[in-house]
Structures are given as structure tokens and as C-alpha cells.
Amino acid sequence: xxxxxxxxxxxxxxxxxxxxxxxxxxxxxxxxxxxxxxxxxxxxxxxxxxxxxxxxxxxxxxxxxxxxxxxxxxxxxxxxxxxxxxxxxxxxxxxxxxxxxxxxxxxxxxxxxxxxxxxxxxxxxxxxxxxxxxxxxxxxxxxxxxxxxxxxxxxxxxxxxxxxxxxxxxxxxxxxxxxxxxxxxxxxxxxxxxxxxxxxxxxxxxxxxxxxxxxxxxxxxxxxxxxxxxxxxxxxxxxxxxxxxxxxxxxxxxxxxxxxxxxxxxxxxxxxxxxxxxxxxxxxxxxxxxxxxxxxxxxxxxxxxxxxxxxxxxxxxxxxxxxxxxxxxxxxxxxxxxxxxxxxxxxxxxxxxxxxxxxxxxxxxxxxxxxxxxxxxxxxxxxxxxxxxxxxxxxxxxxxxxxxxxxxxxxxxxxxxxxxxxxxxxxxxxxxxxxxx
Numbered sequence: 001x002x003x004x005x006x007x008x009x010x011x012x013x014x015x016x017x018x019x020x021x022x023x024x025x026x027x028x029x030x031x032x033x034x035x036x037x038x039x040x041x042x043x044x045x046x047x048x049x050x051x052x053x054x055x056x057x058x059x060x061x062x063x064x065x066x067x068x069x070x071x072x073x074x075x076x077x078x079x080x081x082x083x084x085x086x087x088x089x090x091x092x093x094x095x096x097x098x099x100x101x102x103x104x105x106x107x108x109x110x111x112x113x114x115x116x117x118x119x120x121x122x123x124x125x126x127x128x129x130x131x132x133x134x135x136x137x138x139x140x141x142x143x144x145x146x147x148x149x150x151x152x153x154x155x156x157x158x159x160x161x162x163x164x165x166x167x168x169x170x171x172x173x174x175x176x177x178x179x180x181x182x183x184x185x186x187x188x189x190x191x192x193x194x195x196x197x198x199x200x201x202x203x204x205x206x207x208x209x210x211x212x213x214x215x216x217x218x219x220x221x222x223x224x225x226x227x228x229x230x231x232x233x234x235x236x237x238x239x240x241x242x243x244x245x246x247x248x249x250x251x252x253x254x255x256x257x258x259x260x261x262x263x264x265x266x267x268x269x270x271x272x273x274x275x276x277x278x279x280x281x282x283x284x285x286x287x288x289x290x291x292x293x294x295x296x297x298x299x300x301x302x303x304x305x306x307x308x309x310x311x312x313x314x315x316x317x318x319x320x321x322x323x324x325x326x327x328x329x330x331x332x333x334x335x336x337x338x339x340x341x342x343x344x345x346x347x348x349x350x351x352x353x354x355x356x357x358x359x360x361x362x363x364x365x366x367x368x369x370x371x372x373x374x375x376x377x378x379x380x381x382x383x384x385x386x387x388x389x390x391x392x393x394x395x396x397x398x399x400x401x402x403x404x405x406x407x408x409x410x411x412x413x414x415x416x417x418x419x420x421x422x423x424x425x426x427x428x429x430x431x432x433x434x435x436x437x
Contacts, residue, residue, distance in 0.1 A: 150360030153327030194263020228374020
């Protein structure tokens, strides 16, 4: 945003935490993460300050904010807008929110509170977190951020399925046999096992990132005249039509070697892989199963949506057409066609120009500044999403049936059998040139 000249001249960025740092040590710590020429980096760092304070002491935060008004060279502002980004554990949301409410809110401009996932671990913990924040802030002041909603490939999904009749015209149960929403990572937890083990792959990826993609893909076309709220309403309507996922429709796995990662209990049954089937009970999608697949230490690093079309009544018994929307890397649309010799051919085209002002977080923070809420998660959306997964999560905690799988594989064999039967492919990138992945 700074390099794109989007930040006002008077904008100041202030880090606030308990660690004892100075402005200079704070700047030194972040310099290595900044790209651009040295002069531009220096100009950005001149905006950055650091203040020490306790999370629960309102006076500390108040003093920190007042000190920023006296910085030499910073223009005085009649209207002071404030964004508070809570990059803290959810257990701290209420305590920090309380001192922001008491001593941090601007009286002359807007106040916007950005909170990071995880938004709880199940329906009840999500409700408790949300109720605590609702006591302090209005819903229109809260921006629950899921960085996937800032990715160019995710934003491209809505455009593809809403604005291209060639695609939208065939996206319904009478044409689509099954849909897979897939997330793979080719690395394991790599030293973060102790943190990951508290949540597992379903909470970490499926309940948030993959459900965002699912709702954007499956929702009915919103009325653009209503703005971003119409998009959120449309996503909520999809979630209302999904029943809780059943254990019998789920395969969970754990890669070999996970238990050796630092901080992982030796008897952990936490899944690092999950494949789940669900249905959307709407006239458009009632006859089409949807699959969510996510896993660590797999063969590839990608995220995509794979759509298997139903064969035409007169077609020969050959492979079905597939449509593949790749979210990352290199967002693209690929179509598997069957040539007259019966062989498969993939046709692919890019579907996104990429980020225009930096990465996903920069895109979303710019939307916060502009007050655009369509790419952020609303409270009712959160509750509905947790309602779909909570019974499954609790059942797996009581009676885990975790299958071991090899690092660098496609996951558990039982999950691979589902891919074969429902999508007719051995691997999700089968036939797609490696240079395009």
C-alpha cells in the first residue's frame, strides 16, 4: 500500500506488545521482510513506531496512542481514523478489546478492529469469543480476516462462476456429477507441530479456507447493487443448506513422521489429512456431492476446485470432462476434453492478473481502510460453518480413526479410492503440464 501511494501522508503504523523494543530495533526487525529499493523501504520504515505496554492495562495503550501525536514531521490531523490489528491468540481478544474500547478509540474518525483466525475451536468456543467482542464493538466495526479471501485465485472463483455464462451455465446438479475442493501442501508441520496439534487440519484449513471457496463457488448470484453485504448474504444461504458432516463420510490421516515433530505428543491422533463429503440441499446442487480434501506432507503444493461433468447419454464409456479452477499457484482455468481418438487433452488459460497492491493481507487491509466488508467473515457465517464441523470434530476426538500415510504420497489409500470413484483420476494434477503448476 505504501509503495502504491495508497496510504495518506499522515498514516502511522505502531507495533504494541509487552516485549521491550525501541523504534529502531522494531524497524530493524522488519526491514529484512520488505521488498523494494532502499530509499522506498526507508520511507516506509519512517512510518513505523513501537510502544511497550501490557495487554490488560488501558493506561499503557492510551499513553502509546497519545505519544504518536507528538512525533516531529507527522502532520496533525483533524480527523483521526484507527485500525487495530489483533495478531494475538483468541484467548486475548476480549482483554485487548477492552483496553482498546476504554483508551484506544478515536473520537473524531472511524475505528475498525481486525481479528485473525482461529475464531474458536467449535461452535461453543466461537460463540463465547464472538459474544465477548460483541459486548465491546458493533458488528460493522469488526473485520474477521481470512487471508484466503484476499488471494487473487479465490477472488477469481466468484468472477468465473458469476460472470461467465460458459461456466455458470453448466454449474448445476443436472450437469455436474461431483465437485472437489482441494488443498495440498508438500511440507509437514516443520517445527510447528506443537501449535498445529491443538487444532488439526480440519480446523486449520477445512472449516475456514475451504468453506470460503465452497460458498463462493456454490452461491446464487448476488445483487451487485447491494454491495459486499449481498455477497456475504449469498454465502450464508449456502451454509444454511449444509447438514453436519458425518464420520462415515470422512477419511482422516496422519503422515508418517508427524509424531517426531517438536511439541507433538507421542500418542497424538490429530489429523494432518482429511477428506470429507457433504451435500448442499438446494434445487441447484441437491444431486451433487461436494468433497473437501486437505492435507500436509502430500505430493504437491496447490489449491484448486475440480468439477466432474456428467457424461452425455450418447457418449462412449470414456473419461468424463473435468473443469479445474486452480487457486494457487498461478490461478488458471483448465478443461479436460476428450479428443476424437479418445485421448485426453487439457486446455488452460490464466484467470487472474495477480495481486495489484501486494499479497492477500495487503489487499484485505486496503479493503479495511476503505470500509469494504464483503471479503470478511460475518458472525452468522462463522456460527453456521462451525455447526457443520463441530459434531464431526467431537466424534473424532472421542474415537479417532486416523490412517497413516507416507510423506510425499497422495494421502491414505482409502481417500485415493474416493478420488478414483468420484472423479476418475489418480492424482488431481493428472495430465496437466508440470510447468503450469
